[in-house]
Amino acid sequence: MTQKPFFTQPITSCVVPHGEVARFHARVSSMPKPEISWFHNRQPVFPSKNVVFHFDEVTSTATLIIVDAFDSGSYRVMAINSEGSAESTASLLVSLREEQSAPPHVVQELENIACPEGSTAELKCTISGEPAPEVAWYFEDTCLKVVGGKYGVRVEGKVYRLYISNFTHTDAGLYKCIGRNKLGEVSSCASVSCQVEKPVTFSKSYETVVSEGITASQFVEKVQESAELV
Numbered sequence: 001m002t003q004k005p006f007f008t009q010p011i012t013s014c015v016v017p018h019g020e021v022a023r024f025h026a027r028v029s030s031m032p033k034p035e036i037s038w039f040h041n042r043q044p045v046f047p048s049k050n051v052v053f054h055f056d057e058v059t060s061t062a063t064l065i066i067v068d069a070f071d072s073g074s075y076r077v078m079a080i081n082s083e084g085s086a087e088s089t090a091s092l093l094v095s096l097r098e099e100q101s102a103p104p105h106v107v108q109e110l111e112n113i114a115c116p117e118g119s120t121a122e123l124k125c126t127i128s129g130e131p132a133p134e135v136a137w138y139f140e141d142t143c144l145k146v147v148g149g150k151y152g153v154r155v156e157g158k159v160y161r162l163y164i165s166n167f168t169h170t171d172a173g174l175y176k177c178i179g180r181n182k183l184g185e186v187s188s189c190a191s192v193s194c195q196v197e198k199p200v201t202f203s204k205s206y207e208t209v210v211s212e213g214i215t216a217s218q219f220v221e222k223v224q225e226s227a228e229l230v
Helices: 206-211 216-229
Strands: 003-009 014-017 022-031 035-040 051-056 061-066 073-081 084-095 102-108 113-116 121-130 134-139 151-156 159-164 173-181 184-195
Touching: 003 073, 014 022, 022 073, 022 084, 035 051, 061 073, 102 173, 102 184, 113 121, 121 134, 121 173, 121 184, 134 151, 159 173
Parallel strands: 003 084, 014 084, 113 184
Antiparallel strands: 003 022, 022 061, 035 073, 051 061, 073 084, 102 121, 121 159, 134 173, 151 159, 173 184
């Protein structure tokens, strides 16, 4: 006697911590034996080292095992044989472990710096948090557009950097880094000044040193010695 599939025990929704094992079980009645397919958010799921399929012919139970759960969404199981098909749907919610959740925290503050005119200034701030905080940069309370142009950013783990190219005196002032996640917000501020190289000045004129009995070559040597000492 043939029979189209139907689920005597549908799959049920579950909540698992991030990185833990998730399992879906469905018991199906069918004759002949059905082909079982699994879907995640309407996309087919295939066996891998992280996904295991199993069908127990004694109990007619189909099992989907997700070894390292990291992606929430809708899961669907479909049973098909020559007489028809049946399906069952449930959801998987992957929760962040409580000990992994943490508000932003400034590990290393921004530091005051002086940047030579025409050079690139670099500000660095280290901020921890879980989930990783979103960071925004401000100059004198104005949020900076850091996509191309004068400003650039770089993120390496918990280290956030701001680059200010072709630095001039108009770029000098107070800079702020703000890190936010769903648990809170932190900020760090620093002052960036423009360092202008001063021209070399001499305390005595050429005529004066000559009148004092110092030759021009000796005067140059003394200037060079003074420069080396600096």
